[in-house]
Amino acid sequence: MGAKIGNTNGFKKGQIPYNFKKSGVGYVSLHEWVAYHKPKSLYCEICGLVTDKLDASSINHTYERDISKWKWLCRKCHFREDKILKKVITVCKKDHSMIGDNLWINNRGNRVCLKCKSIRAHESYLRNKEKVKSLVKAYRQRKRSTIKR
Numbered sequence: 356m357g358a359k360i361g362n363t364n365g366f367k368k369g370q371i372p373y374n375f376k377k378s379g380v381g382y383v384s385l386h387e388w389v390a391y392h393k394p395k396s397l398y399c400e401i402c403g404l405v406t407d408k409l410d411a412s413s414i415n416h417t418y419e420r421d422i423s424k425w426k427w428l429c430r431k432c433h434f435r436e437d438k439i440l441k442k443v444i445t446v447c448k449k450d451h452s453m454i455g456d457n458l459w460i461n462n463r464g465n466r467v468c469l470k471c472k473s474i475r476a477h478e479s480y481l482r483n484k485e486k487v488k489s490l491v492k493a494y495r496q497r498k499r500s501t502i503k504r
Contacts, residue, residue: 385418386411393422399429401436412436447471 380388389411398405409427417424428436447453447468459467480487 380420382418385420388420389422389425393425393427396427399432400426401428401432404429404431 406429409429410433411425412428412433414424414426445453449471451468451470453468457469459469461467
């Protein structure tokens with residue numbers, strides 16, 4: 356018997372599966388969806404460079420399942436657009452202002468909201484409270500035993 360050719364999951368293009376997410380879909384899954392539904396261009400839609408290495412880029416960086424809000428860009432234009440966007444963003448995903456004291460630029464050059472960072476650290480502490488307490492207790496005991504010697 357020969358190998359099956361084509362779509363083997365039983366769905367036809369345009370048909371919506373039961374586990375389809377219109378919103379809240381992951382970054383990689385959304386890019387795969389765009390690559391499947393938006394015909395790949397032969398050239399960059401900004402500079403016109405003809406190449407087979409093009410990235411799917413969201414026009415307004417909202418990452419929606421709307422093909423009209425996506426374009427195919429070469430790596431250089433894609434990075435250039437993302438770098439320009441990073442300079443423009445003044446609020447984080449949770450609507451905290453990212454200006455002045457609330458903005459931290461990490462060692463990778465990414466802009467980080469300090470309020471969100473603090474919230475994540477506190478949530479992590481609450482999840483691991485007992486583990487943190489036992490580690491602190493063990494550290495203090497080791498410190499006391501080295502001082503007495």
